[in-house]
């Protein structure tokens with residue numbers, strides 16, 4: 569698995585990808601300023617059980633992001649203990665379609681988590697899960713090694729095979745937007761710059 573990185577925002581990457589690659593917007597940063605980018609290590613668990621996460625922490629390569637579907641927002645599937653375990657193994661972050669707990673402690677650790685929010689109810693440890701295989705998370709199919717990026721706006725997952733092209737287009741998009749911002753500061757309008765018809769188009 570190659571180590572993938574980018575400093576582009578999720579919105580820029582999504583637009584550059586032209587793909588349906590945005591995870592459900594209900595999956596958001598656990599603490600303000602949390603950001604992650606890296607190759608995905610997908611995990612399928614079940615709501616109310618976190619054995620799959622304990623297994624994944626042992627199996628995921630250093631630098632990877634755990635990208636997890638547990639389909640449960642009523643349980644705290646992940647917390648301080650698992651974050652410390654993940655950091656000790658150089659796992660770079662967690663994206664989970666489900667809830668977590670110990671948010672203050674995880675912010676203090678600086679461990680980036682994107683989740684459906686928090687829940688304090690604890691979990692069983694009975695279902696071993698499927699790890700390291702493609703998993704649908706937040707409506708997007710995530711394969712091992714796909715580039716997963718999370719920031720203040722949400723989470724995007726980009727197919728590994730298309731990552732180089734997407735990153736190049738993202739750079740072009742940023743340069744284009746810089747020119748638009750400069751023109752706006754010089755008095756241009758968004759209507760003119762985007763060639764919009766202020767009356768709209770009825771179809």
Ligand SMILES: O=C([O-])CC(=O)C(=O)O
Pocket residue numbers: 618644645646647648649650651669670690691
């Ligand atoms: O222990 C758990 O099941 C989840 C948790 O709170 C932690 O990892 O600290």
Ligand SMILES: [Mg+2]
Pocket residue numbers: 647648649669670
């Ligand atoms: Mg805990």
